[in-house]
Every structure is written in structure tokens, then in C-alpha cells.
Amino acid sequence: MKVTDLPIPAPLKQSYTTKGIKNLYPPQEEAVRCGIFDGKNLLCAIPTASGKTIVAEMAMHRQVGVGGKCLYIVPLKALASEKYEDFSEKGLAVGVATGDLDRRDAYLGRNDIIVATSEKVDSLLRNKAPWLGEITLLVVDECHLVGSEDRGATLEMVIAKLRRRNPEMQVIALSATVGNPGAMAGWLDAALVTSEWRPVDLREGVYWQGAIHFEDHTRRVPAPSKDDALNLCLDTVDEGGQCLVFVNSRRNAEAFAKRAASKLDLSDPALESAADRINGRASTELGRTLARCVKGGAAFHHAGLAAAERHEVEEGFRAGAIKVISSTPTLAAGLNLPARRVIVRDHLRFGQNGMARIPVGEYKQMAGRAGRPHLDPYGEAVLTAKGEGEGKDLFETFIEAPPEEVHSQCNAENALRSHILSLITTGFAKSRAEVLDFMETTFYAYEHQGQHSTIQETVERVVDDLVRAEMVDELDEWLEGTTYGNLVSRLYIDPRTAEAVVEALRLQPAFSDFGVLELLCETPDMLTLFLRKADYEVVDHFLASHRDDLWTGVPYGYDEREHFLQSVKTAMLLLNWGEEVTDEMICERFNVGPGDIHNKVETAVWLIYATSRLAHLFAPDLETSIAELGTRVKHGIKRELLPLIKLRGIGRVRARRLFNAGFTTPEDLKNAGVRRLAPVLGEKTAASVIVQAGGKVEEGEEVDPDVNEVNEPIPEPPGEHQTSLSAFGGTNHE
Known part of the structure; x- marks a missing residue:
């Protein structure tokens, strides 16, 4: 199926052609045959790198072309930013929403595509953002997260609310790791596309005693060090590839990156530049350690790094300069960072009951990163074992096993309390019967057809709790949120x-x-x-x-x-x-x-x-x-710095410098003059704060903005x- 023959806008066709995409992959062809251009719902359960995003992107452009509006839900803020940048290159107006959980963000409705996390969409629903009623296509990326204990109920309720609000809305759900795709497709009234096809061949194996053991062959690996995972990395880099190494803790990620950098010891101007940028911004030893690793060609990646540091690592890897990244599983959760060889060094992780095996679905997410389309002839996902017995066990437990089935998390009272309050305060349900009626549209109800008593008992207890807490009033069987309850729901707190x-x-x-x-x-x-x-x-x-x-x-x-x-x-x-x-x-x-x-x-x-x-x-x-x-x-x-922090361009560093220099209030700055403030703030910022304080800047006092500028540290957004x-x-x- 040729891209030029598809009913998508010309700019999108041109974008694909420029990238060398002339024909659809087999799973993408199947999605077209299932009716994505005709408004049909679809669950696309295919491997990572098999083109799921393009399926959604084509459908979104088709919807916008006929006057529609699209909402793309992602699990991570970092992934939202990545999708925003990717979609923005294709000629449509794209907005991104991830924070400020009590705002309506009406301006987002001006866009053709809005990218947001499930929590943000839930908040927008609670705050009655009017443009949500205009959504004609909902894309749910990583839809298997409906089964997440932490966030699954939120994603499930968001999908159910949007479908209730917009009955004609098309839904496209995407995942590489749904163990029971038929059940989820049934809930969504969706056609199901499943496939094992990948654009790059994936070889899964287990390493022990100097060799990778695949299902049909064995590959010897040179052993210049005593570290098996490091030997696997060096072997790949010698062949011209890159490696991702997944470990079970931040400390292990950092330690491995140090070892890899010392062994690689690459000399590359791009690495030197990246290391200098990281070191220049670093305010902690962690950042300085990262810079030293990057200079040698390796890096570590985890949530403890500052946003700018993670960005440098990701871009350096995409550009091919950084050869090895050691990471906690956060990197496998959606960011587009494929590598020729993925090494899952640690298949055990510390949990509530001690060390336990990681979920099969998590392994599949990691393994799916192996093989860079158009760059690698193949991809390898390698688990490491201490011996043949453990190796065979890992084959059976991870490689040959399907990912876990996805099950609803909507029967937990702690999860439902906030969502039922939201249903009542936003008018989705005005009685206990209507709450139950809404719950019948959830994945939980689909999974437990004919078993209504359990969810009914939970709903009754939750409503009783909300009435007792004075967040909901109940009169003659009608439920209404109180001023207090409405506020709690809009604030998006438990x-x-x-x-x-x-x-x-x-x-x-x-x-x-x-x-x-x-x-x-x-x-x-x-x-x-x-x-x-x-x-x-x-x-x-x-x-x-x-x-x-x-x-x-x-x-x-x-x-x-x-x-x-x-x-x-x-x-x-x-x-x-x-x-x-x-x-x-x-x-x-x-x-x-x-x-x-x-x-x-x-x-x-x-x-x-x-x-x-x-x-x-x-x-x-x-x-x-x-x-x-x-x-x-x-x-x-x-x-003491509160009066100064109100001025634009003044953060904790500049405010403290001003205060220590004797400028303790905006009034002190009003008539200070640029020359007096320049040594503290730099000329451009000095002129700005004087004007904000109500003062005047003399002609000629605004000079080169780069002179004496002081960079404020930029806090990264919460995860x-x-x-x-x-x-x-x-x-x-x-």
C-alpha cells in the first residue's frame, strides 16, 4: 500500500516521502483496511518500532482534514514533549498540556491536535474545559497502562468519560504489551490489529559463559573484562552499534556508565561539547559525574538527573555520539531511543516483599528498543544469566512468555473515591443509579459482565464516605457536589x-x-x-x-x-x-x-x-x-526574598544577590539605575526589573544583553x- 495512494493531506505525504517512507508496513496496511480513515475504532497491538504512531498520525490528519479535533494521551510528560515536537513538524497546529492541574486551558482548543497526559485530561474534564466536547478522535498511547495500579483507574475513567461525552468519537489505542488485546478491543468496540512483524529483525537470547544463546544458534562474545554486560556492550560498539543496558537501581546505572566510559575511552568532539555543556550547567556531583561519563562515550539515565541533563544524554545517543546508556526502566517507558543491542542485566528488582522478577511486559518494553530502523541490520535483546540452568529459566520466563493480561483497577475504593466525586461534581452522574450506570461503561464492567454486586457495593461505600465528608449532598436520591467537594475535585487532590x-x-x-x-x-x-x-x-x-x-x-x-x-x-x-x-x-x-x-x-x-x-x-x-x-x-x-521574586526574570539566585547587595524591595530598584544593578544582574535584566518596579531607563543604558548575564537554574517539571x-x-x- 503506497503512501501516495492514501487519503491523507499532501503535506503529510510529502513529510513521509522526505523521510524515505514510500510504502506502509504490513500492520499499518491492516489498520487502513480496518477503517481508520472511516472513523472506526482500532486497537493496534503490535511490536515497538512497527509504526503504531504513524497509524495514529494518519488518522489524526484525516480527521483534521474534515474539520475534526484530536486528543493524543501519553503516559509521560517527556513523551508528551517528544510527540509535540514530532507532530508539530507535519503542518498542523499542535498544543501540549501536562501541568497546572486546576486550569481549564481554554487556549488549547485552538489547536488541531492536543497532546496531554491522562492526569491532565482528567483535570481538564473536572474543570469543564469546553473544547473537550469537540474531540472527534482520541488516541491512547501505551493503553496497557489501564492495568497500572498507580494510574490505571485514571486512564480508564478518562477514556470512559470522553466516550460518554462524545459518543461519535473515534478511538485508536496503541500498545506493544497487552496480554489480552481481545478484551480491551471488545471494551472499546474496536477492530483489533495484532502482529509480530517488525521492520528490523529482533533476536532474543540469554548470555552465559561467554556466549549469547538464541533459540536457533549461539554467538560467542569476546571477554576483555570480567563484567558480562560490559563485554556485550564493547562487542556491539566494535561492530558500529549502540547499546542500552537496563539495571535495577540508579546506583547501578551510574556505576555501569563509569565502567563503560573508562573502557570505551572515545575521543570525539561531539562528546567533548556535550560533556562541556553538562559540566557547565552542573550544580551537583551527579551532573559532573555524568559529564565525565559522556566524555568517554557512555552515560546513565534516570529520574534523578535534571531535565537538561537527560536531554543531553538522549540527544547524544540519537546522534550516535554516545554509544552506551545504562538506565533504570524509566527509559523503556516510551522514549524513542532504539539501539542495536538491548541488555537486560537485572531481571530482579527490590519490591515490598524483597527481590522479585520484573513483569514480562516490562521486559518486552525493554526488548522492543532493540534495532534502529534504517540503521541496524538486526536488533538483539539479551538477558544475562549466571549459568545454563538460569539461562533456560529466563528463556521460559521472559522470552517465550506473553506479556501479562491487563485488568481494570477501578474497583479499589482509594482510586474510585476521587473519580466518583468527579463524576458527581461535573454532572456525569446525579444519583447513585447514574454513578452505577456510568461505571457500566468502564473496562471493569466489561471484564466482570454479570457480576454487578461487587462494584455496586464499592460505589455505595464511596458515596457514603463522600456524603459523610460533606463533599457531596444527597437529597431525595439526588447527588450534588458541595462548594467544598467541587473545589476538591477541581484542585485534583485525593x-x-x-x-x-x-x-x-x-x-x-x-x-x-x-x-x-x-x-x-x-x-x-x-x-x-x-x-x-x-x-x-x-x-x-x-x-x-x-x-x-x-x-x-x-x-x-x-x-x-x-x-x-x-x-x-x-x-x-x-x-x-x-x-x-x-x-x-x-x-x-x-x-x-x-x-x-x-x-x-x-x-x-x-x-x-x-x-x-x-x-x-x-x-x-x-x-x-x-x-x-x-x-x-x-x-x-x-x-525575606518574597518581594523580589515577584519580578519577572528574578529567581532564587538573582533575588539573593540583589538582597545581599542592599536591594531588598522593588522600591529599592525603582531608581537604582542600570549601572548600579548591572554587576548584580547584567544590563538587560537590570533594565527590565527597573521598568517593572516603576522606574525609567535612560536612553543608551540598554547594552549588549549577553554582558554579565547570570543564568538561573530552571526547575524541571514533576514526574x-x-x-x-x-x-x-x-x-x-x-
Whole structure:
């Protein structure tokens, strides 16, 4: 099937032709035959790199061509940015939405395609963004995440809400790792395209005793070192390929990258430039270590890195300069970084019950990265084993096994509480019967056809809880969100979080930074730090001097006290940031990365903002103080810098420099003159802040903007899953 014969706009055809895409892949042809250009629903369950995105892209351009509007849901913010850049090159207006969970973002409706995370779409639905009613095509990337314990219920409810709101809307779902695609296709009323076809042959094997053992042959690998995974990397690089190595912890990723860089020891101007850029921005030892690795041709990749550092690694790998990346599984979750050989070094990961095997679906996601289309003659996915017995077991457990079946997470009360509140406050359901009627449209109901009692009991308990919490009023069987309930839903916080906050606010406590932060760190919306043996004494010592500042009581039960101490530890990290402790010192003190700090800060800022809005209802005298704390935590500043941080272009570094130079308020800046401020801010920024403060800039005072400019560190956005940080012992989750 030729691209030139497809009913898609000419600019898209030209884009494909320019990239050398003249004919569709077999799975793409099947998608066309299934009616993607006729508005038919489709579940495309085909391997990574087999062209799933192009299927969706063609359908989106076709929809826009007939006056439609498209919504593309992705699981990760990084993936949203990648899709935004990719789609924006094809001639349509594209918008991206990932943050600010209580905004309607009406401006997004001006675009032809909107790319967003499932959480953002859920928030837009709760805040009644009008343009969502105009969506004619919904694309759900990585649809198997409906089965995720953390986020599956949100994705499932978003799909169900959009289908209820727009009954004629086309749905295209994409995944490489759905173990039961027939069930999901049935729920979506979708045609099913499944295939094992790949544009690059994938060879899966297990390495032991000096050789990769494939199903039909064995390949010997030279062993210049004692590290099996490193030998596999060196072998690939010697052939002109690149490697991705997946390990089970950040520390292991960093250690492997160091070893790989020392063995590769490449000399490349592109690597030197990338290393210099990373080193120039680095404010922590983690960044400097990364720069040294990159200079040698290797890198590590995990959520602890700053966004700019991860970007350098990804771009360096795409360009072919970086030959080896060692990573935690975060890299396999959607970013387009294929390699000739993928090495799954660690198939065990620490969990709640000790070390356990990773899911088969996760292995398949990693293995799917093997083989760069148009660049590699083949791709290899290699597990490592200690011997033949373990090797054969890995073959059976991972290579020959299908990915796990996807099951709904919508019967968990903790997940449903927030979503049922949303159904009521947005008018999707106005009675218990209508709530149940809506739930009949979910994947959960499809999976449990004829078994209504279980979900009915859960719904009844959840509605009872919401009525008891005064978030929902019930009169003559009709349900209506209260002012409080409507606010909680729009703020996108867990109702349990709201209850804890309101309970504390109603006691009219004396304001304290630690009191607010520790309270929020106890809520279900904040993943807390875990404690190691050496941490107890430090946390207890801190708590002893801040006990009077607490907004909550100190529990006595072992489990409750353990969680309480974890929340204290989390608040300690946030307090450090708000007291202008440097990134480097926090990273060293808490053994975390800069990405962890800023992700945790963004979560705290969101919860503090929600607390200030709740205070407006229940404790108005505390609202201003809480809002100011949010500003301080957002920027990482002490209270004395609040007047300065309001000026555009002034962050924590510049504000502190101004304050130390004697400029403590905007009034001080008003008549300061560019020449006095230039040594602190640089001429361009100095002129800008003077004008913002109400002053005037004399003619000729605005000089070269590059002179004396000071670069502010840019906090990266929070991740979809906030990783739990250990204040003194590393991270709890990758």
C-alpha cells in the first residue's frame, strides 16, 4: 500500500516521502483496511518500532482534514514533549498540556491536535474545559497502562468519560504489551490489529559463559573484562552499534556508565561539547559525574538527573555520539531511543516483599528498543544469566512468555473515591443509579459482565464516605457536589488529602512552615521518604526541636509512627529547599539527584496551593501565610526574598544577590539605575526589573544583553510518579 495512494493531506505525504517512507508496513496496511480513515475504532497491538504512531498520525490528519479535533494521551510528560515536537513538524497546529492541574486551558482548543497526559485530561474534564466536547478522535498511547495500579483507574475513567461525552468519537489505542488485546478491543468496540512483524529483525537470547544463546544458534562474545554486560556492550560498539543496558537501581546505572566510559575511552568532539555543556550547567556531583561519563562515550539515565541533563544524554545517543546508556526502566517507558543491542542485566528488582522478577511486559518494553530502523541490520535483546540452568529459566520466563493480561483497577475504593466525586461534581452522574450506570461503561464492567454486586457495593461505600465528608449532598436520591467537594475535585487532590487538611485547618493552628509541610507529607498525594537505620537518630533529633510546630499528633503504633517519621523526613528536604540550601548540599545531604529535588518541590507546591484554597473556605486567617509558603517552596527562597521574586526574570539566585547587595524591595530598584544593578544582574535584566518596579531607563543604558548575564537554574517539571526519596540513603523507587 503506497503512501501516495492514501487519503491523507499532501503535506503529510510529502513529510513521509522526505523521510524515505514510500510504502506502509504490513500492520499499518491492516489498520487502513480496518477503517481508520472511516472513523472506526482500532486497537493496534503490535511490536515497538512497527509504526503504531504513524497509524495514529494518519488518522489524526484525516480527521483534521474534515474539520475534526484530536486528543493524543501519553503516559509521560517527556513523551508528551517528544510527540509535540514530532507532530508539530507535519503542518498542523499542535498544543501540549501536562501541568497546572486546576486550569481549564481554554487556549488549547485552538489547536488541531492536543497532546496531554491522562492526569491532565482528567483535570481538564473536572474543570469543564469546553473544547473537550469537540474531540472527534482520541488516541491512547501505551493503553496497557489501564492495568497500572498507580494510574490505571485514571486512564480508564478518562477514556470512559470522553466516550460518554462524545459518543461519535473515534478511538485508536496503541500498545506493544497487552496480554489480552481481545478484551480491551471488545471494551472499546474496536477492530483489533495484532502482529509480530517488525521492520528490523529482533533476536532474543540469554548470555552465559561467554556466549549469547538464541533459540536457533549461539554467538560467542569476546571477554576483555570480567563484567558480562560490559563485554556485550564493547562487542556491539566494535561492530558500529549502540547499546542500552537496563539495571535495577540508579546506583547501578551510574556505576555501569563509569565502567563503560573508562573502557570505551572515545575521543570525539561531539562528546567533548556535550560533556562541556553538562559540566557547565552542573550544580551537583551527579551532573559532573555524568559529564565525565559522556566524555568517554557512555552515560546513565534516570529520574534523578535534571531535565537538561537527560536531554543531553538522549540527544547524544540519537546522534550516535554516545554509544552506551545504562538506565533504570524509566527509559523503556516510551522514549524513542532504539539501539542495536538491548541488555537486560537485572531481571530482579527490590519490591515490598524483597527481590522479585520484573513483569514480562516490562521486559518486552525493554526488548522492543532493540534495532534502529534504517540503521541496524538486526536488533538483539539479551538477558544475562549466571549459568545454563538460569539461562533456560529466563528463556521460559521472559522470552517465550506473553506479556501479562491487563485488568481494570477501578474497583479499589482509594482510586474510585476521587473519580466518583468527579463524576458527581461535573454532572456525569446525579444519583447513585447514574454513578452505577456510568461505571457500566468502564473496562471493569466489561471484564466482570454479570457480576454487578461487587462494584455496586464499592460505589455505595464511596458515596457514603463522600456524603459523610460533606463533599457531596444527597437529597431525595439526588447527588450534588458541595462548594467544598467541587473545589476538591477541581484542585485534583485525593479527597483523603482534603479531609486531613481541613481537619487540621478547623483546629485553627498557629502557622508554621514545618507544620504545613509535614501535614501534607502525611497525605496520600505525597510519596514519602523511607528510613534507614542511620536516619532515625537524625529525624528524632530534628523532631525534638520542632515538635511544637506540628499540625498533627505523634502516633504511637509502630506502622503509624514509621509513616509519620517518613513524612517528617520528607518535610525536612522541603524545608532545606525553602531555606535556600543549594542543590549540591541537598543532594549530598539527602543522597538524591537534582531531578528528585525539583519533582518533590513541584508536588509540594501543588499541595500547598490546594491547602491555601481550602484555607480560604475553612481558615481564612491562614490563607495568606500558606500561599506565601507555596511561593517560597516554589522558588526555594527565604521569606525575606518574597518581594523580589515577584519580578519577572528574578529567581532564587538573582533575588539573593540583589538582597545581599542592599536591594531588598522593588522600591529599592525603582531608581537604582542600570549601572548600579548591572554587576548584580547584567544590563538587560537590570533594565527590565527597573521598568517593572516603576522606574525609567535612560536612553543608551540598554547594552549588549549577553554582558554579565547570570543564568538561573530552571526547575524541571514533576514526574507522573513522584519517586520516594531517602533523605540520607538514596531513593526508594526508580
